[in-house]
Structure formats: C-alpha cells, structure tokens
Amino acid sequence: MPVPVPRQRIVSAAAPGAATAVSAATATGTDLTLLVIEDDPAGALAVPEMLDADGTRVRIRTARNLTEAERLLTDDVHCVLVDLALPGPRAAGDDPLAPLRHVLRLAPHHAVLALAASADAELAAEAVRVGAQDHLFREELDGRLLSRAIRYAVERKRADAVQVKLTESRLRAQENARLERGLLPTPLLEGSDLRFAARYRPGRSRALLGGDFYDTVRTADGTVHAMIGDVCGHGPDEAALGVELRIAWRALTFAGLCGDELLSTMQQVLEHERESEEIFATLCTVDIAPDGRRAGLCLAGHPSPLIARHGRAARLLPYEDGGPALGLLPRARWPRRQVELGGSWSLLMYTDGLIEGRSAGPGSPRLGQDGMVEMINRQLAEGLRGEELLEAAVTEVRSLNGGELTDDVAVLALERARG
Structure with missing residues (x-):
C-alpha cells in the first residue's frame, strides 16, 4: 500500500518555522537510517534519504518482504517501519500482528514503527502494546511526521534500553546484598x-x-x-x-x-x-x-x-x-x-x-x-x-x-x- 512521501532526491521533513524534536542523535548531528518493510513496489519510499529541519539526514532502505528485511537489517539501522498489512510468516495463521512480532524478534535492539490504515486504529494501538515504539496512519503520513516519528522512536528505544539496564542493575544489587548478608x-x-x-x-x-x-x-x-x-x-x-x-x-x-x-x-x-x-x-x-x-x-x-x-x-x-x-x-x-x-x-x-x-x-x-x-x-x-x-x-x-x-x-x- 502506498506510503505518500514525495519522490525527490532530498526531502525537507519540516516546513520553515515548524517545531522539531530534540534527541541525542539529532543534537550531535548523527545521521539516521530507516528500514522500510513494504510489499507494494509503488508504495515504498523511493527517495534514498530525507533531510529534516535540524539538518539530520535520514537514509532509507526498502525491503519488500520479511526475508529481504532480515538481510538489510544491519547494525547501522536505527529504526524499522513495518507495514501491518504485510503478509506474515506462514506459521502465524490469522494473527494480524504477525509481521510486527517477526520484526521485533529480528530486531530486539532497534526502534520499530508500525504503519496502519486509519481504519485500523485499534490494531495500531495493539502494535504499540506488543512492542512497537509508536504507530503511524498511512493517510496522515508525510515527510515531516515521518522524520519526527523516527527520531522520537529512536530516543524512546534508547530510554527503554536504559530502563532495562537500570532494572537489571537493581536486581543484581539485590542479589549481591543478599549474599553480603551472608558475609x-x-x-x-x-x-x-x-x-x-x-x-x-x-x-x-x-x-x-x-x-x-x-x-x-x-x-x-x-x-x-x-x-x-x-x-x-x-x-x-x-x-x-x-x-x-x-x-x-x-x-x-x-x-x-x-x-x-x-x-x-x-x-x-x-x-x-x-x-x-x-x-x-x-x-x-x-x-x-x-x-x-x-x-x-x-x-x-x-x-x-x-x-x-x-x-x-x-x-x-x-x-x-x-x-x-x-x-x-x-x-x-x-x-x-x-x-x-x-x-x-x-x-x-x-x-x-x-x-x-x-x-x-x-x-x-x-x-x-x-x-x-x-x-x-x-x-x-x-x-x-x-x-x-x-x-x-x-x-x-x-x-x-x-x-x-x-x-x-x-x-x-x-x-x-x-x-
């Protein structure tokens, strides 16, 4: 299904004067890489990169199926945009979130965005509960919104990772404290x-x-x-x-x-x-x-x-x-x-x-x-x-x-x- 982003070499992700998200990646001028998983050739993001108002480049890779996505999912990818309408693995049955679950297993350390039709608002919300950092509606998507969502998703994933490490650290401290009582x-x-x-x-x-x-x-x-x-x-x-x-x-x-x-x-x-x-x-x-x-x-x-x-x-x-x-x-x-x-x-x-x-x-x-x-x-x-x-x-x-x-x-x- 088509993702409505203008087909040009570099797309400005925000109009002049528009508010922009602040994140560690953009503050340091770090470029971001987005992997788009979309099975419709006409709907895939055709531009190789976007440029937001902060001057951060968002490089875009496109995969037409989950197998191709696994090959393109390298360590330099910061965020994955997965279309919920994508056919899932054969063993998934009728689970509408099967493509997302598969991507979350493939990319446990990457930020993930779910793309859905506005009529599937409940499914999009469920995608976030399953593990996506955010969801986007196809009918509302434009370059500015996509760039902002990518940066927010990356920072949210980083915050989640920090929280996990803090929780693990607290658990280790509790275990160590129990052992210390033996000393x-x-x-x-x-x-x-x-x-x-x-x-x-x-x-x-x-x-x-x-x-x-x-x-x-x-x-x-x-x-x-x-x-x-x-x-x-x-x-x-x-x-x-x-x-x-x-x-x-x-x-x-x-x-x-x-x-x-x-x-x-x-x-x-x-x-x-x-x-x-x-x-x-x-x-x-x-x-x-x-x-x-x-x-x-x-x-x-x-x-x-x-x-x-x-x-x-x-x-x-x-x-x-x-x-x-x-x-x-x-x-x-x-x-x-x-x-x-x-x-x-x-x-x-x-x-x-x-x-x-x-x-x-x-x-x-x-x-x-x-x-x-x-x-x-x-x-x-x-x-x-x-x-x-x-x-x-x-x-x-x-x-x-x-x-x-x-x-x-x-x-x-x-x-x-x-x-």
Whole structure:
C-alpha cells in the first residue's frame, strides 16, 4: 500500500518555522537510517534519504518482504517501519500482528514503527502494546511526521534500553546484598559478657561484595571463638567462597574442632570449593577461655590481632609462630599459641585492607601495622570504644589513603570491661 512521501532526491521533513524534536542523535548531528518493510513496489519510499529541519539526514532502505528485511537489517539501522498489512510468516495463521512480532524478534535492539490504515486504529494501538515504539496512519503520513516519528522512536528505544539496564542493575544489587548478608553474620554470644562490634567496607566504588569474612560464636562450655579471614581477589566468586569458609568454620567450631585440626579441615574445604589452585585465604582464629583472661591464637598468613589492656598502650599479639595461608601448602601445620589477656581488655581483629592503604595520600608509604597501632592508640586516648572506635579507624584509614581503599576492610572488636 502506498506510503505518500514525495519522490525527490532530498526531502525537507519540516516546513520553515515548524517545531522539531530534540534527541541525542539529532543534537550531535548523527545521521539516521530507516528500514522500510513494504510489499507494494509503488508504495515504498523511493527517495534514498530525507533531510529534516535540524539538518539530520535520514537514509532509507526498502525491503519488500520479511526475508529481504532480515538481510538489510544491519547494525547501522536505527529504526524499522513495518507495514501491518504485510503478509506474515506462514506459521502465524490469522494473527494480524504477525509481521510486527517477526520484526521485533529480528530486531530486539532497534526502534520499530508500525504503519496502519486509519481504519485500523485499534490494531495500531495493539502494535504499540506488543512492542512497537509508536504507530503511524498511512493517510496522515508525510515527510515531516515521518522524520519526527523516527527520531522520537529512536530516543524512546534508547530510554527503554536504559530502563532495562537500570532494572537489571537493581536486581543484581539485590542479589549481591543478599549474599553480603551472608558475609556479615550475626554473632552468637548469648550468655557471654564480652562486647562485640564489627565494621565491613568493600574497597571498590559502589561494590557490595568482597572476599573478607568474619564470625564470632560462644560454645556450650563458655568459650568464645572469633575468626576473621580474607579470600584473595574481589567479586562474587571470592565472596561466595568467603561465605562457604565462614559457614564451615562455624560448623566445625560447634563440632568441637580448634587450632590446627580446625584449620586443616578448613583448608580441605577451600581446596574443594575454590575455582583454581591459585586461590588462597588468610585466617586468624582466637578462642577465649570462659574466664576471659586467656586465649588461644592461630594465624594462617593473617595479620596478628591488636590488644589494648586497661592502663596500657595497645600492641600486637605475638605472631612469630603463625602458619601459611590456607591453600598454599598441602600438609601445612598451624600451631596454637596461648596468650594472656588479663582482666580488662579490648581485642581488635582486622583484614589487611586496614593496613595496606597509604599513610598520606597517593604515592606515600603504606600505613602498615605500626601506623595502625599508633592510630588506634590515639583514638583510644580520645575515649573511643566499640562501634565508635571501629568507625573512626576505618574512616581515618580511608582519609589517610586519599580516597577509597583498593582492598576490602573488615574489622571486629571484642571487649571485656571487668577484671
């Protein structure tokens, strides 16, 4: 059926002074390409291009059937104009929108316009509900209207694509947040007089996932077990492995394992669950006796905790007897070292993200454990404890680094206030 556009080399799409649509494509002077699918040779757009009032050229390609349209539908086509009177695929039966549905399947990323007779207004509206960006009536069509419809359709398709990406991004964020909740467990300390606090901050901008993990539980004999670890790398695979290791640690701890036996079993879990043999994890475990005055310490390639006793400066616990990170040596051993805590103390466990940031902005030396101990002592002198201390520590480390840290940071504190 004829599409009434003047047959001339370049057709002005708008009369002088007429309003024109504004879009990203036209604003930047980008030419547009229109694919017209129309089976009547006399009705097809015979002009090779149009020129609208903004100076944007609309190049026109013509296909007489769906098979030819598939061949002409290349990546440089911005919009497809499909005649709803076009015969549909044989398998479509009596579906009047079969040609449109076929084009939408062929061109999921292209803007699509539906062309119909004015008597088929209901069918034209249904075409938009099915997926076309807009519809045009054959009897009302002219160059100006067609050019405007093309530009609007292209921008509407772009907006739809952005909305789809935003929706997908929100769904991924929700999934990541659910996984993150597995990384940030609720401590099981019922019956204990120890105070618990924790902070976790991913190192990458806007990220939700990291390889750091921690947990704290109290077993039936009154012993409080605390653990913090770090899977090498960043992202959902490392985060998932961190969750698996945390769950394994909790289960093994409640089963009565401790020290070298526990870490050896943890290494077996890591070796079974990791994606490649290059992945390893560092770990620090502390088991605090029921009286709260002494603890057992195991280090698997992890930084030693910091202890602050009443009336004394904070310092690092001994770390000379630590073992290697999990996953590095197949028959490694992890000795358990007995340490005296005293009557009143605060124990700070952390991942290396807290000490590997810069001490005075980009290019400066790393903060290191000595710099961290000095920072914590200064904050303790200011009267900070628990949640406030951890928040201040993480905030200051980020400030010293001169911006977001590249590594994830997890830090937890256990405090015993009485002797």
